[in-house]
Amino acid sequence: MFQRHYLISRHRRVMCQDSLLTEVSVTSLYVLTRHLTHHCISNVTVATVCIPTLTHISHPCPSPCPKNYLTLPSHTAPHGLPCPFSSRLPRRPAGEWQGSFLFVQGADPQLGLMKEWESGVVSAAGGDEWAEELRLARAAVAAVNRMRPRPRFLVLCGDLVHAMPGQANRAAQEEDLRAALCELDPAIPLVLLPGNHDIGNAPTAATVEAYRRSWGDDYFAFWAGGARFLVLNSQLFVDASLCPELAEEQERWLEEQLESYKAEGPRGPLVILQHTPLFLVAPDEDDDYFNVERHARRRLLDKFSAAGVCAVFTGHYHRNAGGRCGAVEVVVSSAIGCQIGSDVSGLRVVTVTEAGVRHRYYGMDQVPECVELDVEQ
């Protein structure tokens, strides 16, 4: 059955039909549609998305491009012309609660880390230097494809590849990961976000722009089944010394998003997705390579708490961890790729209920094929 969702991206209004993810930014659409249409539509004001889902909206599609990724109607305005649908846009985005659902969280496929972790070096020759991580990424996709009920989306919480911007093997690692991700069932939307390895420990406007070109927006928001998800670029909380204007832009946008969620009244849960944990175990723990420093952490926790965020899903630690700060749970998931502690490669299965989230981390071979939505996992 077709359900019509309307949404407002951080850049422009976007209308989509029959989508499970009901919001996406025009920047992401631009990335994908550019590959589909081979002409610039960066000035598009409104697009109609008529696809089963927004699968692969966050990264360029492979060539040849599957027909079902995205279809832009001929009346899409390519040069900022007024949108023929603007009068149909409702006053508020669709976000009615539609019942419990699943999503799957993965983190740190980080193609290339294993070899460096073992031997201290990754050959610039590429090849099979990240074969095991690629196998695990494919296994993750296969596990998500098998799962029933079908997950509303798969999110990979950053560090998609190990090579930092400008380093050897970067393009090859991205290409190999993209190929693995294209094996995802087209009915399952893919949500990607940047980690420090994707945009650098101290990101710049250039590295963020390169990420956006490769994978889509670095922060954005979407609805799924009546729950609200905010995808954040957490490296801007860690070190924005080389791109303070980007950090300010995200901060303003985040403030607007949190305010609008509060203003819209009771509805499904509000969930944050990002790479670096706000904290690993306790809100007042010391600063560490693996957490957000205390001042930014306190500021974000206060904002999230005031807005009613129920959970922040993260990666970066290559181990499972997490804790609570009042009603806000910080969930730290181990990696799809290289393990630093005693956990195993795997995925976190999350059930979103009207009251919040339940979740459990599974080793890659243990990911369940059937999940009872109303039963504690």
Ligand SMILES: [Zn+2]
């Ligand atoms: Zn990381």
